[in-house]
Amino acid sequence: MSAAEPLFERIALIGIGLIGSSIALNARQHGLARHIAIATRREETLNRAEELALGDSYHLEAAEAAEGADLVILCVPVGACGAVTKEIAPALKPGAIVSDVGSVKGSVIAQMRPLLPEDVHFVPAHPLAGTEHSGPDAGFPELFQNRWTILTPVEGTDPAASDRLKTFWEGCGARVETMSAEHHDLVLAIVSHVPHLIAYNIVGTAADLETVTQSEVIKFSASGFRDFTRIAASDPTMWRDVFLHNRDAVLEMLARFSEDLASLQRAIRWGDGNTLFELFTRTRAIRRGIIEAGQDTASPDFGRRATPGADEKAPS
């Protein structure tokens, strides 16, 4: 903890997987809280969090962790937010800030808001950072560095509470942006949810073919396919909940994707090289923009060349 006064006296993290543990590490490292209370439903996960020394107190009852906390953050799958809110609501301290990290915002607000007491400040949030791994061991302090956290304050949210949460996330290394929950859900549908869906889908398609074996798919995956398998190795529970809870925006973006794909299919069928060439040229500009914005590495192949593991095996 830093010498300065911590931003919060007591924070409670309900759920201590990839996101919860990364927040805990930041709160500790940057002195954002004097006391970090950690709750999770399974004893196994709680014990692991304690072994990793992620917090100051450990609870199997979410309400116990939330009691007396100035900031409570739900770090559980989107579909569990309502049930967890019901548990903690009676224990919440008046004036506490209640937030979450869910990848969908409209549904989380619909679940949580009616259950929260009048005298707490509800500021929904979503850190746009993650990896394909999960659980308390997956967290690391740099996860939020240079990534965006989106706040989607609801009508009537106290601006001071939003500001404090913004300071908290900036303390974790994130940049912070504010928008409506509805817009958030549309944006995420195209930059995250549909990409995950098509990654899961192509991996499923490849696994089910009769003409090409699974072992061929694995062996020859370096020609493009392997990129998709990373995303398609993400947590099934989390992603099931994302799709069930952001249904409308996902279906809308998916319809656009399929429409565009049908037109590429037609171009291939009729040998229309110009349509293909024109699209393949346009898409490069977006990649350049992402690299210039510091949101991806410019190294070829994500810099995989330099990573150990992929290339260390000798040809057999």
Added chain:
Amino acid sequence: MSAAEPLFERIALIGIGLIGSSIALNARQHGLARHIAIATRREETLNRAEELALGDSYHLEAAEAAEGADLVILCVPVGACGAVTKEIAPALKPGAIVSDVGSVKGSVIAQMRPLLPEDVHFVPAHPLAGTEHSGPDAGFPELFQNRWTILTPVEGTDPAASDRLKTFWEGCGARVETMSAEHHDLVLAIVSHVPHLIAYNIVGTAADLETVTQSEVIKFSASGFRDFTRIAASDPTMWRDVFLHNRDAVLEMLARFSEDLASLQRAIRWGDGNTLFELFTRTRAIRRGIIEAGQDTASPDFGRRATPGADEKAPS
């Protein structure tokens, strides 16, 4: 060049982009050829190859490079293979091995075979290795390390010629596999061509939305989208040719992909979480297989965390 006798006296590389230059670097480094003749159609590219000292002689006429060569490898876009073969055919030395690196094999064979003299050995090949960059500066010697090169010998190919080409590719660090051109084109459609097509497509869809701006797509890309933009930054000419020349296999695999996607769409629409959960669980096994096969890194996020560039900017 190593002290031992080189595998070939003279090799000719027709086309000196990412693949051609990576072959040249390997041929030099591992003593696979006494003389490396390089040809490319544009003076600018040829000068750059010479500046990089990739070969021993430099030619704007492909036939000049091919003359007297024991191994000639076409490293040009798939659609250019017929025209280049026409140029070099009269110059080919009897007994020479003629090969290529095209990402499609059926069409390349159909283009080249009828134009080649009877007295040369035609052994089509495809190294399954690449990055999103192109041109002679993009090459590097480790490109083929631990990756597969597929040979698709045609009926009547001299096994000794196939064996020598296999030894050449193993000298470049690759593992070598043999299969029919038809099967190659099916396998590549699912592990490479369709993945590239859907990556190009989602980037196009995202760029064209009215409800979400391009700058939002770029800013928030780290939640999944950015992975697709790497692939969608690949060379437009090369990829246009791939889709035009592997039409049937691509359309077949694309139909399967779309069918599967429609069923996921239905699951989302009707709130069928089990179907989603079941697929999202199955797909993880494929990822594990790829990592165990040494075809990708196990580090979270492709090990991007450790790469400079992405994280070096301070939050603003």
